[in-house]
Amino acid sequence: MGNLDSLIWQSRFLDETPGDPVEGGNPRQVPGVCWSRVKPTETKDPILRLWSQEMAERLGLTNAESAVLGGSGIVTGMDPYAQRYGGHQFGNWAHQLGDGRAITLGEVQLPNEFLELQLKGAGRTPYSRFADGKAVLRSSIREFLCSEAMHHLGVPTTRALSLVTTGEMVTRDIMYDGNPAPEIGAVVCRVAPSFIRFGSFQIHTADGNYDTLRTLLEHTIKHHFPGHNIANDAGIVAWLKHVAETTAEMIAHWMRVGFVHGVMNTDNMSIHGLTIDYGPYGWLEDYDPNWTPNTTDASSRRYRYGHQAQIGAWNVARLAEAVAPLMDDVESLYSVLEHYENKYIEFQNSNWGKKLGIDDFQESDETLVIELNELLQKVETDMTIFFRLLSHLESPTQEGITHAFYDSENIPAEEWNKWLDKWWKRVSGKPNRQSMLNANPKYVLRNWMAQLAIDAAENDDYSICEELYNLLKNPYEEQPEHDEKWFQKRPEWARHRVGCSMLSCSS
Ligand code: AMP
Numbered sequence: 001m002g003n004l005d006s007l008i009w010q011s012r013f014l015d016e017t018p019g020d021p022v023e024g025g026n027p028r029q030v031p032g033v034c035w036s037r038v039k040p041t042e043t044k045d046p047i048l049r050l051w052s053q054e055m056a057e058r059l060g061l062t063n064a065e066s067a068v069l070g071g072s073g074i075v076t077g078m079d080p081y082a083q084r085y086g087g088h089q090f091g092n093w094a095h096q097l098g099d100g101r102a103i104t105l106g107e108v109q110l111p112n113e114f115l116e117l118q119l120k121g122a123g124r125t126p127y128s129r130f131a132d133g134k135a136v137l138r139s140s141i142r143e144f145l146c147s148e149a150m151h152h153l154g155v156p157t158t159r160a161l162s163l164v165t166t167g168e169m170v171t172r173d174i175m176y177d178g179n180p181a182p183e184i185g186a187v188v189c190r191v192a193p194s195f196i197r198f199g200s201f202q203i204h205t206a207d208g209n210y211d212t213l214r215t216l217l218e219h220t221i222k223h224h225f226p227g228h229n230i231a232n233d234a235g236i237v238a239w240l241k242h243v244a245e246t247t248a249e250m251i252a253h254w255m256r257v258g259f260v261h262g263v264m265n266t267d268n269m270s271i272h273g274l275t276i277d278y279g280p281y282g283w284l285e286d287y288d289p290n291w292t293p294n295t296t297d298a299s300s301r302r303y304r305y306g307h308q309a310q311i312g313a314w315n316v317a318r319l320a321e322a323v324a325p326l327m328d329d330v331e332s333l334y335s336v337l338e339h340y341e342n343k344y345i346e347f348q349n350s351n352w353g354k355k356l357g358i359d360d361f362q363e364s365d366e367t368l369v370i371e372l373n374e375l376l377q378k379v380e381t382d383m384t385i386f387f388r389l390l391s392h393l394e395s396p397t398q399e400g401i402t403h404a405f406y407d408s409e410n411i412p413a414e415e416w417n418k419w420l421d422k423w424w425k426r427v428s429g430k431p432n433r434q435s436m437l438n439a440n441p442k443y444v445l446r447n448w449m450a451q452l453a454i455d456a457a458e459n460d461d462y463s464i465c466e467e468l469y470n471l472l473k474n475p476y477e478e479q480p481e482h483d484e485k486w487f488q489k490r491p492e493w494a495r496h497r498v499g500c501s502m503l504s505c506s507s
């Protein structure tokens, strides 16, 4: 017991939606289908490097089978496939994308849920286009650590079970500047109720294949949204509102903790409102709403921190458009976008109330928030440290938040004292500290922290990965023994370092 082959494997997605008659094969267009059967690629020397005990327990696994989790072989019951989907990339319709380097092993039936297990980096599929279907250690560590950290921050996310190095080298040109270099190959096994995306629906509408669109939607509703019924327009709109709401809630959480996804293309939007596809993401350190970690997006900054809520709305609009052909009267789709906006404001205000310790946050408090946003941008100020120190502030003077400023010689003290005084009066000197401490994390996976873990792992030392994995299991706890090392602003060496301030989609 406790092995992968003792789990109850199902293939509901394969059984209920149309698929590619050909198994495997070269990258190609596969019109009209939702998936293609593929086999993960054998690896030379699979070694388990990171393991989520929590996910293992949830799945009932006691044994980490590194060969299978690295892509070498499958067990009875698994029926692996790559999903076909499309998407808008950076605002442009890209048509067929699909799982170019993700391979689903199957769905595991548990007493109270189904969980899909998917390998990322296990080789080519019909959707790999010109790429190799592989993943490198650096991006795999970033996905493993961040998805687990997000879960513990209370942000809806896909999870990670394992990280296996393959014993093979994979060539990547990190900054796309003509300097390809070999890197250590790795495979992450990630876990979610499903990996169905907005783009999973879009592709069939773009093809004009409304039968497949309906079949996929019926499958999705039956298993993942059982309270919904899409027999008529009102039912479809109600379901879209549900998706809009979970998406708005997820993005409001991103804003609360300072997370920037970096590539909010519609193929990277989970139908479950989960954070998915960890690529060139980043965490706000200096509070700059215009910041994006993704160098590929540096010129237009479409996916910058302060724009994520609007992009969420844009993406929900694309999903609504995608299901429109199944409706008689599409006018009612506008209500989905209104719902998104109203819910986002509601979640955002509720989060601001918690971050500032204001129990009865009202519209009139928005001025306080606007002024705070301006002040945080006056000089380089660390978002995470500021809110954490604010949660502990004993009196409304800037001395208590000094650690948040990057240049201690240059603090707009007078303006801060004024704002702090205003906030202090608003909470009558008694901010709700418990709600602040539960909304303002002390530890997040800053890019330079991930980079230190990566640098060590590339030299065969996974101790920093383990340290961060454990630290970030309790991001709202003080953990004073870690203060000096990890409750810190970005060090100078990380300011312009690739992987810290600059990230690309190359992974
Ligand atoms: P992303 O922006 O990382 O979500 O990727 C966009 C598309 O490119 C998806 O269809 C991916 O499956 C595909 N892709 C990304 N990297 C690779 C790779 N190394 N090999 C094959 N396909 C890839």
Ligand code: MG
Binding pocket: 267, 268, 277
């Ligand atoms: Mg993706």
